[in-house]
Amino acid sequence: MASSGARCPKCGGQGRLIGENRFLCEQCGTEFYACPICGATFFSPQQLGGHMKYHKREREKSRDPVLDTLQEIVKRLDMLEERLDRIEKTLNSLAAMPRLETSQPTSEELPSFARDNPWLKILSRR
Numbered sequence: 001m002a003s004s005g006a007r008c009p010k011c012g013g014q015g016r017l018i019g020e021n022r023f024l025c026e027q028c029g030t031e032f033y034a035c036p037i038c039g040a041t042f043f044s045p046q047q048l049g050g051h052m053k054y055h056k057r058e059r060e061k062s063r064d065p066v067l068d069t070l071q072e073i074v075k076r077l078d079m080l081e082e083r084l085d086r087i088e089k090t091l092n093s094l095a096a097m098p099r100l101e102t103s104q105p106t107s108e109e110l111p112s113f114a115r116d117n118p119w120l121k122i123l124s125r126r
């Protein structure tokens, strides 16, 4: 039990749990409040409240770099995956397209004298 180990901030005596985060010193009778997270002790619940806000901020701050970065990475990976998908689809559709434009010029667009030239056939046979 972590809460039973709270020490009186006034005399250092053993605190007895009497409420939520609330203790009574068995040695000097002082009521005090202890943080359930780090065990820091305070004389008033207001002080503890302010201290707990600090912990909350700390938690949010410390959560950011790890979890949020991971979530950001996952999000970006999803986006990249989508983009890759689209690129793949584009490539596939390009590959499926008849390659009229790229392979034509060599044979079809030669001037007729060259196309019908028997020497060209002979020369290109090697």
Ligand SMILES: [Zn+2]
Residues within 6 Å of the ligand: 008, 009, 010, 011, 012, 013, 025, 026, 027, 028, 029, 030
């Ligand atoms: Zn005490």
Ligand SMILES: [Zn+2]
Residues within 6 Å of the ligand: 035, 036, 037, 038, 039, 040, 051, 055
């Ligand atoms: Zn604390």
